[in-house]
Amino acid sequence: MSATLVVHHLRVSQSESIVWLCEELGLDYKLVCHDRDQQTLLAPDAYKELSPLRTAPVIEDVDTYTPNNDHIRLAESQACIEWICRKHGQGRLLNKPWDPNWKEWLFWWHFTHGSFQPACQMKMIAGALPKDNPSQKIIDSRIDHYLDLIEQRLSKSRFLVGDELTAADIQMIFPLTTQRSFIPFDLSPYPNTLRYLKEIGERPAYQKAFEKAETTLKPMLDANPKSLYSIA
Template identity: 45%
Template sequence: MLTLHHLGRSQSERIVWLCEELGLDYELKRYSRRADNRMAPPEYQALHPMGTAPILTDGDVVLGESGAICDYVIQTHGEGRLAVKRGEPGFADYLYWFHFANGTLQPVLLQVWSLERVDPSDKNAPLRMARERFSRVFATVEQRLGEVPYLVGEALTAADIMIVFSLTTMRLFNRCDLSPWPNILAYLQRIGARPAYRRAMQKAEPDLTPVLGAVPE
């Protein structure tokens, strides 16, 4: 059986949601962050050389990286569901948006937040550049979600599962306001209405109200 090792308030919520959307049998093991530095506890770090969330075990397989885990679960247990295959309509869009989450969106969020901690003033030239990229990234997502209900088209795919954490739970680490982006907010409401997403968040983060509004509560 698949075992998902979930670190609280981390990217591993993606895999809980994926398993719920696919209707898979899996075991969920929850771990709390350390009180002193908010990092993973030693028993979690011991699971994988990188020690970062998520971590999936499946027999002898021990796998990290949420994108790799999504691909693995879909191909080995999900019969290819929630992915778009080569030759099918939307294949290129699927590849782009699947990798956009951790390749573009999440890095720019981390870059802006890190630079703001160093020097939040307008004199910080790297921060100005990062904020310009931030605006361009969010404008791109906003435009796309004004054209289609989900990133790849009419149906939810793993590309959506990859991106939602960065737009929701990740904002608890820095209170990013999404009010300038109404299409993104409408999208998050569609996501929040999905039974599989609600089940996943209740299992992964039972003490957390999903962060679906403009500003985290």
């Protein structure tokens, strides 16, 4: 039986997290890769037409919970991750209200897209402003604060929530790694975060995801990797 789950991956984007998730769960899925426009660095029109958001990630699947097994197309990283974990992973990587670390998991599950990644995106936009613009200092200060929170958390546990990988980690890794190809920031002051990235990078599923999903991009797990793109 062919896979019903299709992952549309825009190269050098957060949809890498969805590919990694599928590998961690050992799923049968179809991967369709799309390349950025080399002039604009934006998604091609064919990718934008997949979703009203016009951004990555996008997945397609058969909704077996509907009477007619409707075909669905879904965007938004957290929505895609939750769909895949619940429908194909029997709830794996999603903590439950009765789990000991439920409160911590709920915070970190929402932290990446609610706080950390928006700040990183603001830094991308602010990169076009003069260096002495007050907005630059405000955004850098916010990112530094968020990195401090991540570092403190990882000083207490192997992953964001205890000693087992969860969906919160799947969300977190992109802004700490690949997103720095657009907005460089130094992780040298954060040894626990670097330990965390090293351990993630050694996971067979993470390595396999990059082998399948990327052609030239390598996991950007170092303290200060070279930027691939200019935001000036």
